[in-house]
Amino acid sequence: MTFASRHIGPDPDEQTHMLKSIGFSSLDALMDAAIPEVIRWTDALDLPAAASEEEAIAELREIASRNTVATPMIGLGYYGTHTPAVIKRNVLENPSWYTAYTPYQPEISQGRLEALLNFQTMVTDLTGLTTANASMLDEGTAVAEAMTLARRASKSKSGVYAVDSDTFPQTLAVLRTRAEPLGITLALVDLDAGEPLPDEYFGLHLQYPGASGAVRDHAALITAAHEAGALVTVAADLLALTLLRAPGEIGADIAAGTTQRFGVPLGFGGPHAGYLAVRAGLERSLPGRLVGVSKDADGAPAYRLALQTREQHIRREKATSNICTAQVLLAVMASMYAVYHGPDGLRRIAKRTHNHALTIAGSLTAAGVSLTSDAFFDTVTAIVPGRAAAIAAEAARNGVDLRLIDDDRVSVSTDETTTDAHVGTVLAAFGVPLSAAAECGAKPLGRTTDFLTHPVFRTHHSETSMLRYLRKLADKDYALDRGMIPLGSCTMKLNATTEMEAVTWPEFANIHPYAPASQTQGYEHLVAQLEAWLAEITGYDAVSVQPNAGSQGELAGLLAIRGYHRSRGDLHRDVCLIPSSAHGTNAASAVMAGMRVVVVACDALGNVDMSDLDAKISRFSDSLAAIMVTYPSTHGVYETSIADLCARVHEAGGQVYVDGANLNALVGYAKPGKFGADVSHLNLHKTFCIPHGGGGPGVGPVAVRAHLADFLPGNPLEPGDHHAVSAAAHGSAGILPISWAYVRMMGPDGLAAATGAAVLTANYVASRLRDHYPVLYAGSNGLVAHECILDLRPITKATGVTVDDVAKRLIDYGFHAPTMSFPVAGTLMVEPTESEDLAELDRFCAAMIAIKEEIDQVAAGVWPAGDNPLVNAPHTATAVTADEWDHAYPRSVAGFPKGVDRTAKYWPPVRRIDGAYGDRNLVCSCPAPEAFED
Incomplete structure (x- = not known):
């Protein structure tokens, strides 16, 4: 079989059946009818x-063999790291995690929501701030979002943003991109040269440690910025914060950065989970996604996206950001890295990293080489007039990449993967012998507060425990490895194993x-x-x-x-x-x-x-x-x-x-x-x-x-x-x-065949459901493209059953709901994709038809409007097996609706979640274990 025949769900016989049911003799005939001739490319x-x-x-x-895997000691926010094998195999390479969708249906996303809550807790603990979001795209975009957040929240009328000149150069580039169209002026300030801050500015950005590796005491600067009415962002290295004073402890308003070095591979730049955290009072201005703790219909704790969920669709040009996604899979990896190592393990990694930097610094200074700073965490910048290029080239010849800054300066960054042999290679490139480690001037800035105190970070340190924790969370979730996710506008199709392999x-x-x-x-x-x-x-x-x-x-x-x-x-x-x-x-x-x-x-x-x-x-x-x-x-x-x-x-x-x-x-x-x-x-x-x-x-x-x-x-x-x-x-x-x-x-034929199959499946679903739910829009030939909108507004008006009720009831039938209320409120947008075979398409259609029959029971008064399988959906195993059952419909209807395979039943871990409660009572870090006690 060809790969295309593996990727495309309906086989030729199934496609023939589907075409016949919608009145077409061939796929070509369908596509000729669906696609306007004026745009058709033949x-x-x-x-x-x-x-x-x-x-x-x-x-x-x-192609991979043309890349050279060297030892990266370049730094600038990207570091070598060891991805624990249990996380690599059971998260990064596990379709239960990588084929899941954004947790807009939180009842069937409790596993990844818990993992993201761990991420948020990890970030807030390490930064010393109160609220962190569920990840950003990378450090550059996180810092750019921090800048615009500061502008919104600052009382200053200035359009000037002051920036530490020791900021990562790539971050500066992204800041410039974001600032110019918004009329923001960047003012670079050389803190080491004693340059003053601008007379007026709405925000201050500090890098901690700096691109040069320097660790500075920013407390006085932060105080001065606040007196000027400015907000302060600290771009902080989370591993360094296990040893260094947290930004929140010296008054920072915002912290931003990356979690890449927490077990996420370099990948030539990404994907990595950036982070963004804020002090109390700024949480409702935080861009991106935020996981919060709420409660379900039984009063049990449950997780959901809070506050800004789909903010862009609600506020449009008034939205605070255009970021409507995150780096969830990578945030999960980083959070699990912290869970697996725990606070003591992270400190050990940080100390080993720092000690290697101390050894390099001590050896260089003993040999008379000057450093730009004697206070550092992992990065040492050496001043070697006229020799920098030769030193970097010598290290590269021996498999180690250093950062060449200019003719006179070269920088070395250590990380979790650094060994004594790497240190020896670096020193040999400088032509200096190994010497005693230097004293680090950053000691007065050392961390004195504890972090990662929640039990989740102090429990799963054996591989057995970690494996079972990951399995427990994955089992709570619904992903493509369980069944169809028919989301309109989001194209949840097959992510083939061979595609993922490299x-x-x-x-x-x-x-x-x-x-x-x-x-x-x-x-x-x-x-x-x-x-x-x-x-x-x-x-x-x-x-x-x-x-x-x-x-x-x-x-x-x-x-x-x-x-x-x-x-x-x-x-x-x-x-x-x-x-x-x-x-x-x-x-x-x-x-x-x-x-x-x-x-x-x-x-x-x-x-x-x-x-x-x-x-x-x-x-x-x-x-x-x-x-x-x-x-x-x-x-x-x-x-x-x-x-x-x-x-x-x-x-x-x-x-x-x-x-x-x-x-x-x-x-x-x-x-x-x-x-x-x-x-x-x-x-x-x-x-x-x-x-x-x-x-x-x-x-x-x-x-x-x-x-x-x-x-x-x-x-x-x-x-x-x-x-x-x-x-x-x-x-x-x-x-x-x-x-x-x-x-x-x-190949070219397979790509076209996939498009044809996607259009066919959407029209097949529309055809099968049109008599039960009005299909809201169609083209001139009565055909849709690759998705269709089912209009539930007449049903809601007649019966009170809402689009939310149908979405939650679909969970009982073993499905993720289609896209709700977008682009039209009160509708469901269905996109079957080309990857779902006829049996799964029919299973979905049968579920939707059965749900319409349940709605008819409500309309007929057989079930009360306030007590029926739809308004009470989804039903958990705990609810269905409770000793008491006082509903107007039997347990069997609740737990095993029409057509559901009892041997493959998916049980949601929580009942319907109260979103408003979670927004009113904002809790965005791991709750105490007592919250889950019955």
Whole structure:
């Protein structure tokens, strides 16, 4: 069998059955009817023919062999680390963890929510602050979010942000990208040279330890900043904080950084979980996701996303951030690293790391080499006039990479993987003998407070205990390894094992993002090949994989449009038209790119209202910068007017941004770059099979036509006018082999076949359910694209049964719910994808039909509106087996509804969760064990 036949769920006979049921003789006939002729691309994709799984792995082996795995002692926020084997096998390589979706249905996400609560607790304990979110994309974006948070929360009217000049250079690059469109001025301050802070500033950013390795006492600076009305962010190394005083202890308002060195492989820059923590009073301004403790219908503790859940869809252009994802899988790994090692284990790792740095420093100073600072944790910067390049080259010849700063300075960073032999290699490169360890001037700044005191961090230190803890959490969750996740707009399809295989190979996993180019030839080849394939698939001329989430791809694309207009002197073009149906992140991204959002109405069929578009174009013709549209539309329809829309915007001088969230309905059949779009972001974690990982990792490449190519993101470490949206040149490069393998194994025919199957399954589901739930939108032929919207509003009006009730009842039937109330409140958006076979599609349809029969029982008065299987869903095993049962329906209906396989029943661990209670009583760290006592 071909890989495509393994990836695509319905086999030819099943597809024939489905086609017949919706009235088509062939898949070609269906696609001809569904896709408007004006956008149809009939030529085959110019891609390599499909490789077998064995051939693709062999090619990846050859590409990986072009990378050189050296010992990275470069630092700058990226360090060697040991991923405990029990975590590597049972989290990173375990589909129970990596195929899960964002925990928007918390009752079936209690395992990963607990892991994320551990993450938040780990961060707050180490930083000394009160609340941390459930992870950010990387350190650079976390620091950028901290800057905008400070601007919102500061009482200062200044637009100046003061920044420690010893900040990581890649972080500075991301800060510059984010600051300029928002009118923020960065003021670099050399603290060592005694430069004063600006007269007025709204925030201060400090690096701790600095890029040079220096550990400074920032207490006085923080006090001065507060007196000036500014908020202070400390970008802190969490491993260092096991030995150094916590930022919160000296008054910092915000802490930001990365958790990469907590067991997460380097991966040439990502994916890694950034972190963001705040003091009391700022928690309701915290961007990203926040896990909180609430209670379920029985009053038992239960976890859920708190406060900002899907903020972008609610607040749109008023959202505080466009980040609507996180790095959940990597945050889980980092949290479990802390659970496994515990506080004592982390201290041992930190002390060993520090002692190696002390040995290097002591030997260098004994030999007369000057250091830039005598207070450090893991990084020593040596002053070696005219010798820096020769020293770095000598170390590299012996397999160790140092950081070459300039002709006169070279930096060495130790980490968990550093050995005595590595220290010897470093000293030999300097030409100095091993000597006694130096005294570290940071001792007065040593930590005196305890951390990770919760029992979870002091229990699971044997592999047996850790293994069972991970299994216990995974068993609470629903992921793709259990069954279908039919989420509209989120494309939860097969993440094949062969696609995942290369991610943990050392040649991909253990490469530092700033390693010498000679060591990263394999990665550069893979990136170039994948970018070229994506350009061919989309019809664009250039692609950058730097954006490490769809939100960052949106920002990068809009910044490219902004840069293009400014290069032509059109500084006045700042209006971004956005249809009312658009993803909320679109509006938030436009604001972040310095644009004004103007909403375009949709008509009764859900399409962009072309008369309103004309009116808005006419009104803003002189200032029109862009339009952002999703295609197929957010309503799941191939709009016939898309080419006309592009032409009208172009005629007015604007650019067309097509959101690539729904590209799974276009690959092999239409190319946005050929039907009028100028730029798109793609979601590799949707269309191109990178797993969602419980809410991250993701990759959101940006693709552009030739005239925008010069405005794509650039390398954050290279000087120039380019912008950087991620801290690493290729973003989350470590997971790109997944999408490379998908394209390579599917080939041009397989990719097109996947699109056809996705459209077929969506129309099959719509056809089967249309008599039970109205399908809200459809194209001119009565067909949907790759997803359909089921309208529950008439049912709710007639019976009181809500979309939430149906979603929770689906759990009892063994399903994750479709997307709820987006893009239309009171509806369910269903996307079956191409990976689900006919049996699973029919199981879902049968469940939805059975639920409609239950709703009819409520409507008929057989079951009371306030006591029926829907309003009480989901039902736990504890509830169903309780000694007392006083409901109007039998236990068997509650626990084993119609069609459910009793031998494979999924039991949710908690009952329906009270979200409002959790928001009113915000608890975002691990609760005491007594909270769970009956």
